[in-house]
Amino acid sequence: MRPAVSAAPARFNVRMLAIRAERLFDGVDAAPVTRPVVLVEEGRVTEVLSEAEPPNGARVVDLGDATLLPGLVDPHVHLVFDASTDPVGHLAAMDDDAALAVMRANARLALSAGITTVRDLGDRDYLALRLRAELAADPTAGPRVLAAGPPLTTGRGHCWFLGGEVVGGVEAVRAAVRERAERGVDVIKLMATGGELTPGSSSHVPQFTVEELRAAVEEAHRHGLPTAAHAHGAAGIANAVAAGVDNIEHGTFLTADGAEADPVIIRAIVDAGIPVGISVPQKPSPGALPSPGIVKRLPFIIAVFRELRAAGIPLVCGSDAGIGPVKPFDALPYGPAMMASMLGMAPVEVLRSVTSLAAEVCRVGDRKGRVAAGFDADLLAVAGDPLQDPAALTAVRAVFRAGVRVR
Known part of the structure; x- marks a missing residue:
């Protein structure tokens, strides 16, 4: 209304x-x-x-x-990355002060594009919490930051270099969630599958077991925190749904060489009422190209997203800013037009996906x-x-x- x-x-x-x-x-x-x-x-x-x-x-x-x-709400950014061709290598070469300076600049760029709230779904050394405090004291310097800290991943799993490796099963997972809750994070990020950014990791391969993911969700909810699961492949998505995560990021149903939706898993997502964050936005820039693997799979991914929408799953637009040259921190405003074009969504639907719906998924829908x-x-x-x-x-x-x- x-x-x-x-x-x-x-x-x-x-x-x-x-x-x-x-x-x-x-x-x-x-x-x-x-x-x-x-x-x-x-x-x-x-x-x-x-x-x-x-x-x-x-x-x-x-x-x-x-x-x-x-003001736009971006539910998926990584402020610690520099949106270069080698964000991981550049971060490894920085100390925390240098990384924090990059994060401040990224936050200013986001704000200049009208992005007034961001959910940081993976940093190093809890730097996003430091930035969150700075921007709370001076809101004109950047968006409101909702921070996850280092994402939970398996040994040498996706984004292990951010410091969130968890080895040792269910109890180790619970302890990792408690640590983040004690530090004051806003959300728990779980790497349910591998990812493109990490050598030796595959997006279509699951990482944590259902039991481990469920332990993370239960512990997070015990502390009043939502969970967001990075999940590309069908098995990892199914594990995240069975574990009761609050939202799925990506949801591409990637395979080794394409993407193929699973109607049984889609029905499970619908029944659980889980929104899916799709990282569609790309900012056009000379020489800035997405990864060849994503380009090859893109027609299949679009078909998957069409099936998710047809099933009635809420689709939230997040940029995944920082991971490459087509993902700078002012990329989000390009996403709604892309969603409308690729998925046939009405303008009002895609606008909600970067405003009220995104705010609800980020648990700030009462203020943003x-x-x-x-x-x-x-x-x-x-x-x-x-x-x-x-x-x-x-x-x-x-x-x-x-x-x-x-x-």
């Missing part, structure tokens, strides 16, 4: 910010709010008006013929992903109308973080 709109009340408030535009997508409703005025105080939206004048005394920002929408009273004043303004053409998300006019204009 669209948040209630009303005529402007008569009041005088010099602390109030009034942001005007031609139209507004509130994060949910397919029908835009026409000629909106968004009222902001102390970093929160207090009211959304339609076809009304700003209150007397408010500081007015008139964005003209632009569309306002919630919508423009409504009580929500954080994290806002993006773009030229054109993304409800007609999602590619408009890349035409940034303005970005507000906690009510402060940062672009």
Whole structure:
């Protein structure tokens, strides 16, 4: 439902910010709010008006013929990587201070693109928690960060170099989850299969057993934490579903040389109500190309994603930013248009996938992903109308973080 709109009340408030535009997508409703005025105080939206004048005394920002929408939510980034052709090698050559400097720059780039919340699903040495604290103290320096710390993986498994190797079965897995909970992470990341970024690891091959994954999920939930499982191959996806993970990342059903959906596993995902994060976004750039393996498998992957959508599984758009040149930290806004083109999704569906739906998956849906009273004043303004053409998300006019204009 669209948040209630009303005529402007008569009041005088010099602390109030009034942001005007031609139209507004509130994060949910397919029908835009026409000629909106968004009222902001102390970093929160207090009211959304339609076809009304700003209150007397408010500081007015008139964005003209632009569309306002919630700041974007990227549920899958790796701020510690540099989006180069060798992100793993470059990180290995950095000490923590140098890596943290890279993360700060990546966070600024994301914010400049209108991405106001990111979920970091794998760092080294819990550096994302340090950055989270910095940005909480100065929201204008970057998005809100939700951090997983080093992802749990098997011995020399996918992304072992981030320091999250777990060897020793169920009890070792439980201990690793407890350590992260004690450090204050926001989510537990589980590597249910191998991945393309790690030599000696294969995306279609499962890593943890169902029992180990279930132990991780149970321990995470005991500490009030959600779980996100990196899972490409069918066996790993099935293990993650059986273990009760809260969301699956990738969900490509990769095989050794292609991708093939399994209808039985898809039905299990549907029955469990698990959303799938698909890392579709790529930013066009001269000389920046995805890995040959992904290019070869892409037609099969698209067919899989079409089957997931047809089954009614919520698809969330995440960038997986940092892992290569086509995945810089401002790539997310390119994803919705790609989803619409490849999967036949309506503009409102793909916009929700980077706003309200993404916020819900990240467990911040009560504060992020919508423009409504009580929500954080994290806002993006773009030229054109993304409800007609999602590619408009890349035409940034303005970005507000906690009510402060940062672009």
